[in-house]
Amino acid sequence: MTTTTRPAVPISRAAAVTGIVLTVGLTLFLAFDCITKLLQVQAVVDATVQMGFPASAVPVVGATLLGCLALYLVPRTSLLGAVLLTGYLGGAVCSQLRVEAPLFSTLLFPVYTGIVAWVALYLRHAGLRAIVRDLVTRS
Secondary structure (H helix, E strand, O other), X not given: OOOOOOOOOOXXXXXXXXXXXXXXXXXXXXXXXXXXXXXXXXXXXXXXXXXXXXXXXXXXXXXXHHHHHHHHHOHXXXXXXXXXXXXHHHHHHHHHHHOOOOHHHHHOXXXXXXXXXXXXXXXXXXXXXXXXXXXXXXX
């Protein structure tokens, strides 16, 4: 069995720095969200209960997000982490749909967050660039 490796697509310094800056911002935001859930801050628990979830779900959701974020930040597992973060954020969209949240300010916020996560990863991950290039050239 032969394996082929995709040649890495070079990353400019500007793209790498932009990707790192976006990743740091995203990480700070999501880490804050994890911490508030794991510490069961009362405002977070109240908001979760208002959305129809039990208070006992708050630390589980926080731990799930922390696991996804950790995978996203480790270069070797960053693609898996991005996929899992996308699933987590999809669940957040579903939760917002259930309570009929405002479209652009609340409902789509997890979508915006997911877009930032993927753009940041694309800008700093040569392997992802190669995958995208292959997909684009095949179509």
